[in-house]
Amino acid sequence: MWKNWGMILRLAVPSVVSFASATLSGTISLIMVGQLGPLAIAVVGVTNIVIYNAWAIFSGFGHSVNYLVAQNYGEGNMKRGMERTYVALYTCVFFAALVFAVGLWFSPEILRLIGGEGSKNLIDGSAYMELRFYALSFGLMNFVFHGFFRGVGDTVTPMMTSLFGNIVMIFFTYTLTYGHWGFPEWGLTGAGIAFLLGEAVGFLGCVIMFYGPYNRKFGTRRPTRLNPKESKLLLQESGKLGIQEFSLSASMLIFTVFVASLGEEALAANEIALSVMSLGFMPAFAFGSTATILVGQAIGRGNPFLARRYGTDTMIVGSMFLLVIGTVEFFFSGSIASIYTDNKQVAETAGFLIMISAFLQLFDGLLNFYAGGLRGIGDTSFLLRISFIMGFFVFVPLAYLNIYVFEWGSIGAWLALYAYLMVFGTSVMLRFYRTDWLKVRLKEAG
Structure with missing residues (x-):
């Protein structure tokens, strides 16, 4: 047991740092942008949900590369692992260009559609959303590279590229938003440019590592012809995992639309609470990724019961992390909320939301840990089905009832989120x- 826990921590801690640094940098960015007022917080919150949904649609490529390469690495067949990685990279180049075009032409329309009558001024943030779409183009490629690195058991490289990119993002958010240190003062647009620069730097780091040190290990520079069967497999798996992730994100988007109808201050409080909760969501995601690596590699070595043991041990260690985080958030919810904004009403609402949902992360942890394990064995069809059912037949209807029928406001919205993650994680x-x-x-190509 202790040996397994040590291995889990060696893989998980860099991933925790990687995902937590992304979350923390986003939190720091929101805190800095939050000084521009509730409208700026609302624009960032809506944009975060939109970008997450766009990322989710194509995230299946990174997830599928992660578990398929882990299996190939475990069985000692990295020729097949490289074929699968290149299918994902070639396909993501096309989709990255598509995402860039959507940001260029449709950002104002997207904000107008989501904001509705309750938040007409959100349209002023279209330049910020446009830049975030450009940043996402690099982010999609980064996620595939990270999936490959993690699949072969390297969680340090994704950590380092993420850290460096996030440091760049924070630096330029500070300097370009308010014009510090001689830089121009571009407000919310400056914060969007900072995100773009951060993702671009992270992408550069991934390219250097993949075609540098990893070329000596796996011949990453050798031309790789597309195998039709492997291409079909990866596209199928990526589609299922992408739709699964999109079901999660789309239901959160609808949830945000419901909350937006309550007004800008309610939307701002909701975004602050989600930002704080993500400090637990991202470690849960990191341990879920660790479960995928260990389970997938054990399956590749032909040892399914060891794979199951890895899944259980990852859940135990990950839950310890989340319990500590939840305890801190419960007792210091008000102080944490006040860091984000000096608007008293927004801070009070956000603080209460943080307190009542502090231990919600434990159920999100169950969801991520065991979903990671199921990805490791290739049980992607179940993940697709359960995500769709839970999102659109449990979460969305319950949020609608609590907000519009029972008129419980923001509290009702978060009670719906709580119930959703409890049932989902247990399933x-x-x-x-x-x-x-x-x-x-x-998982073999047919």
């Missing part, structure tokens, strides 16, 4: 332990 956990592990096999 994925049951699936993991009810799997017939004797029948688990490597």
Whole structure:
């Protein structure tokens, strides 16, 4: 047990740092931008949800590369792992260009559609959203590279590229938003430019590592012809995992639209609470990624019961992390909320939301830990189905009832989120332990 825990921590801690640094940099950015007022916070909040949904649609490429390469690495067949990685990279170049075009031409319309009558002024943030779409173009490629690195058991490289990119983003958010240190004062637009620069720097770091040190290990510079069967497999798996992630993000988008109808201050408080909660969501995601690596590699080595053990141990260690984070958020919710804004009403609402949902992260942890394990064995069809059902037949209807029928406002919205993650996390956990592990096999191209 202790040996497994040590290995889990060696893989998970760099991922925790990587994902937490992304979350923390976003939090710091929101705090800095928050001084521009509730409208700026609302624009950032809506943009975050939109960008997350756009990322989710194409995130399946990174997720599928992660688990497929982990299996190939475990079985010692990295020729196949490289074929699969290049399918994802080639495809993501096309989609990155598509995302760039959407940001260029449709940002104002997207903000107008989401803001509705309750937040007409959101349209003023279209330049910020446009720049975030440009940044996402690099982010999609970064996620595929990170999936490859993690698949072969390297969580340090994604950590370093993420850290460096996030430091760049924070630096330029500070300097370009308010014109510090001789830089121009561009307000919210400056914060958008900072995101773009940060993702571009992270992408450069990934390219250098993939075609530099990793060329000596796996011949990453060698021309790789596309194998039709492998291409079909990766596109199918990426589609399922992308739709699964999109089901999560789309339901959160609808949730945000509901909250936006309550007004700018309610939307700002909701964004602050989500930003704080993400300090727990991202470590949960990091341990879920660790479960994918360890489970996938164990399946590649032909040891399914070790894979199951890895999934359980990852859940135990990850839950300890989340319990500590939740305790801190529960007792210091008011102080944490006041860091984001000097608007008293927004801070009070956000503080209460943080307090009542502090331990919500434990259920989100169950969801991420066991979903990571199911990805490791290739059980992607179940993840697609359960995400769709939970998002659109549990979360969205419950949020609608609590906000519009029972008129419970922001509290009702978050009670719906709480119930959703409880049921979702428990369902994925049951699936993991009810799997017939004797029948688990490597994912092969048909």
